[in-house]
Amino acid sequence: FKGTCTEGTVINGVQYYSNKVTADGFEPNTTYYYQVKLNGKWQQAHEYKTGDPHNFSFMYVGDPQIGASKGQVPNESAVEQSEDVAARNDAYNWNKTLNSALAQHPEINFLVSPGDQINEPAGNNAEKHLLQEYEYSGYLSATAFRNLPQAVAIGNHDCLTTSYQNHFNVPNPFTAETNSTVAGHGYYYTYGSALFIVINANNYNAADHKALVEKAVKENPNAKWRIVVMHQDIYGSGLDHSDSDGIILRNQLTPIFDANDIDVVLQGHDHTYARTYQLTSDGKQYDDFAEYKVAQHGQDHKVLDNKLKSDSAFKEYYTSQNRCYTIADMKQGTLVNPEGVFYMTSNSATGSKFYNL
Numbered sequence: 001f002k003g004t005c006t007e008g009t010v011i012n013g014v015q016y017y018s019n020k021v022t023a024d025g026f027e028p029n030t031t032y033y034y035q036v037k038l039n040g041k042w043q044q045a046h047e048y049k050t051g052d053p054h055n056f057s058f059m060y061v062g063d064p065q066i067g068a069s070k071g072q073v074p075n076e077s078a079v080e081q082s083e084d085v086a087a088r089n090d091a092y093n094w095n096k097t098l099n100s101a102l103a104q105h106p107e108i109n110f111l112v113s114p115g116d117q118i119n120e121p122a123g124n125n126a127e128k129h130l131l132q133e134y135e136y137s138g139y140l141s142a143t144a145f146r147n148l149p150q151a152v153a154i155g156n157h158d159c160l161t162t163s164y165q166n167h168f169n170v171p172n173p174f175t176a177e178t179n180s181t182v183a184g185h186g187y188y189y190t191y192g193s194a195l196f197i198v199i200n201a202n203n204y205n206a207a208d209h210k211a212l213v214e215k216a217v218k219e220n221p222n223a224k225w226r227i228v229v230m231h232q233d234i235y236g237s238g239l240d241h242s243d244s245d246g247i248i249l250r251n252q253l254t255p256i257f258d259a260n261d262i263d264v265v266l267q268g269h270d271h272t273y274a275r276t277y278q279l280t281s282d283g284k285q286y287d288d289f290a291e292y293k294v295a296q297h298g299q300d301h302k303v304l305d306n307k308l309k310s311d312s313a314f315k316e317y318y319t320s321q322n323r324c325y326t327i328a329d330m331k332q333g334t335l336v337n338p339e340g341v342f343y344m345t346s347n348s349a350t351g352s353k354f355y356n357l
C-alpha cells in the first residue's frame with residue numbers, strides 16, 4: 001500500500017509530518033501482518049486480525065483526555081502534577097484501561113471514542129502545541145493500537161487545531177460541511193450491518209449534521225443499526241456541560257435523529273456515566289437563539305456561557321426552551337427494535353478528570 005506524507009504543524013522551528021495510508025481488500029476472519037519503515041529501517045512486524053462482520057463487538061470509552069490530570073496531586077505526593085507529568089500518567093492509565101478491557105474481552109474488534117482524546121486545546125500557542133503533541137503521543141502509544149482499529153470523534157479539546165486530522169485517518173469525511181472546525185469533519189463507516197455516523201458537534205450548525213446523516217443513511221439503506229457518535233452529550237448528567245452546548249444542540253439534533261430512525265447515540269464530554277430511556281424529541285419547533293446555532297465551540301460558545309452565568313432570567317427562559325424530550329419506551333435490558341433513540345454518555349476512560357453530577 002502506498003501512503004501519503006504531508007507537512008503538518010511547525011512547532012518551534014521543527015517541521016512535523018503526517019503520514020497516512022489506506023489499506024483495503026481485507027478478508028474477514030483473517031490474520032495479517034504489517035511493518036513500518038522508519039528512517040530507512042523496517043521495524044518489527046505486528047499482527048492484525050480482521051473480525052466477523054456478522055458477529056462483532058466494539059469498545060466504547062469516554063474522554064481519555066490525556067493531560068487532563070494536570071494540577072492534581074497523586075497519592076502520597078505533595079506536588080501538583082505539571083502538564084507533562086499529567087500527560088505521562090494519563091497515558092499510563094489509558095494503556096492500562098485498554099489492556100484490561102481487552103484481557104476481559106479479547107473478542108473486541110475496534111474502539112469508539114467520542115472525542116477529547118487529548119486535553120490541551122493549544123490554539124495558536126507554540127508551547128501549548130508542543131504539549132498537545134506530547135499528549136497525542138501518549139494517547140497513541142497504547143500497545144493495543146498496534147492491532148486495535150479505532151474510530152474517534154472530534155471533542156472540544158481537539159477542535160481548535162489541525163492536529164486531530166494529522167493524527168487520525170477517517171473514512172468518508174464530510175467535506176461539504178459549511179461550518180467545519182479546523183480539526184476536520186464528521187464522517188461515517190459501516191461494520192457488518194451497523195452504520196456509524198460520527199458528527200463533529202463542535203460545529204453548532206445542525207444543517208451540516210442533517211446533511212451528513214441523510215447522506216450516510218441514503219448510501220447504506222440496508223444498515224440494520226444506525227449509530228451516531230458525537231462528543232457533546234445532549235442528555236448527560238454532568239454538572240458542567242448540560243446547560244450550555246448541550247442546550248444549543250439538543251433541540252436541533254433530536255428531530256434529525258428521529259426523522260432518520262437513529263437507534264443509538266454514543267456521547268462523551270461530561271466525564272460521567274449516563275443512559276436514557278428510549279427518547280424522541282418533543283415535536284416542537286425551536287427557532288430562538290439562532291445566533292448561537294451557526295457558531296462553533298470555542299467561539300460564540302463562551303459568549304453564551306457567560307450570558308447564562310450572569311443573566312438568570314435569560315437562563316430560566318433558555319432552559320425552559322430546552323426540556324425537549326418525550327419518553328417513547330421505558331423498556332430496559334435487551335431491546336428489540338424499540339421506539340425512540342437510546343442515548344448514552346461514557347465517563348473518563350483514564351480517570352484524568354471527573355465532573356460532579
Ligand SMILES: [Fe+2]
Pocket residue numbers: 063065116155157269270271
Ligand atoms: Fe472532555
